Amino acid sequence: MTTRHAVVSGASIAGLSAAFWLRRAGWEVTVLERATAFRDGGQNVDIRGVGHEVLAKMGLTEAVRAQNTTETGTVFVDGSGEVLVELPSDGPDGATAELEILRGDLARTILRQLPEEVGVDYGDPIAAVRDEADAVTVTTNSGRVLRADLLVIAEGVRSTTRDLLFEGQVDRRALGITMVFGTIPRTADDDSRWRWYTTTGGRQVHLRPDNHGTTRAILACTEAEDPTRLDRTEALARIRDRFSGVGWEAPRILDGFEGSDDVYFDHLTQIRMPAWYRGRVCLAGDAAWCVTPMGGGGASLALVSGYVLAASLSGTGSSSLPTGLAAYEAWMRPLVDDVQQLPRWIKPFAFPRTRLGLALRRAADKALMSPVLAPLTAKFTRIAHTDSALPPIAATGSAR
Template sequence: MNVLISGASVAGPALAYWLHRNGARVTIVERADAVRPGGLPIDFRGTAMRVLDEMGILAELRSRATGSGDTAVVDADGNRIATMPREIFGGDLEVPKEDLTRILYDLTKDDTEYVFGDTITALTQDTDGVRVEFEHAPPSTFDFVVGADGLHSRVRALAFGPETGFTHSMGYAFTAFSMPNYLNLEHSGLSHVAGDRSVNVGAIRNNTEAMAFFMFPAPDVPRNREAQEQAVRTAYEHVGWEAPNLLAAMSAATDFYFDELSQIVMPTWSTGRVALVGDAGYCASPMSGRGTSQALLGAYVLAGELSTQDSHEKAFAEYEHALRDYVAANQEMARQARDMFGLTPTQEMFDAMAAAGTDDDSSDNVTLKDYVRLAQ
């Protein structure tokens, strides 16, 4: 089995690991020139922890844990009005995203062909495979192509149609960037909610730096950095607390990130010999706190089904059957969190959110097949 994966963030390398372990030959094409640095801290929970353990990287990830604690919610004068428990967005384990992407790359680089600085431009399918054209490399044919290329997936656009047919905007934009830890935060964060927008800052990299995170209503999302920065400044020009100081640090950030908050909802995650995994097929938005876990479980299940079913049609169908309810629950959770914006933050609200994901019936505890045993 010869598989091409588009995207070298989390879902792509995780899928490559499981596919190679099951005997496949894998190539990953990535538009960036190298593994992307930076990104928000990411967390794992529930069944995703077991998958990380089976990949042999859980112990190393634990050694990279952020150790982040609770976030104090403050008013415009900096007075604490509530505490957001770390369990809401910290999961069972939280690590810097760049640590996870580097670990996954190191885990797979010797067995996977990585092609950086290139992208797919065309896909042509027949009953035997997929002919792929690239921006730079010569055309090649693969048994399967998998889009693990995120919210704005190129593979999805080529194989399924325009992004507008599957993107469900949540009406917000968000931006994040790192900066000096001038507030001297120690494994903790601060958050200020001003009506329908919030500004947040938390310690990262063992308190040596901080990361600012803004979320605000945005019907239109600009695509160049200058316009994006201006949109953030406009949205927060009348917001107090530390907003002016955080905005002043924005232009100097080398890891500035800006995007819309959207979900991807599709009637199917595959067409012919092309499939999608992670945000490309079922983004729940950062409001869910489950995007990384979805990517890991999606990779595990997709590779497992391809290695144990007697046809790719059955494999893709079983892949969807195993994860549809899990994805739907995560997307609903994100919508509920979005709907809380505009409400006055209370301790009761945050305590209820923290408690919702801790019981045995949590959607994070997904029952999946033991593909290692089935493949034997």
């Protein structure tokens, strides 16, 4: 059998996992990343459900465990930092999962596990794609031409190549929630738990420990306008206005963000598509199905998608590419649907506007953590679980 060639666009969790597993299945793989160097940064992501199995198959469980963020649990606090409620964090699927790692650390760990034959080319993204019966031809910005059997688009929620090739099929559902993530200096009062403060006006403040001697902070609020369209100074000024008078650690976080070089703005947007492939092109990770932090498990789904894609295509010849891609989509879709279907009450519940709303929310939190309702509550963090076994992968290549 001749070696098949895949071009993967995007070198984060989904793209690197696809590259790893396609190589393991015997493909020749070229990865194109828009950034000019490896993209570090990002906050806590967790490995859940079937993500554990894929990580173990990659031989990376212990490497991820060794880079655990050190977070020991999750608590809801009031405006003076007093603990109101402690969330269950025992077992693999607690609010603080057993395997919590920073996004950049996870991406770097997979990158280092790639066999050296997999080339990762930085700073030269796709400019044009010709998808034909016998090959997909990719031309990069610099004019390089790559002829391949498959193009995997793993460019995240705002993927431009997806928008180019799947025009009219991308349903972007903005949830009306902005989240700002950033790294700030650690202080002696920062403890080992994820401290989560919800207040009126649809605003939340979060502090989480990390394993790098700093603190990870999040400001989240209901917001109609997308801050990712603004420049950093303007977006930060808007967030400062939105969080004025909030108290607790908000002023410290706002000041910390001014001096932080990895502030990441997200206007939570689900991506829904009728199909995740067309011809010789397929989508993986957030580019295909962004579930947002409101759904949760985006990193686990991205990790799993690389394995399932390679397994679904392994053992199939070039002529049966559509069958393999259909099998990939059929396996992944139930996991994605499970986290994309958000109940209508979840946003007003998570982001109460009034004092009454906040009081009701706090009473509900106490009830939800009671021994009677705790099993029901645990379902919210049970993500990426499935009764379907992972499809087998035909190991024709070696990935170290």
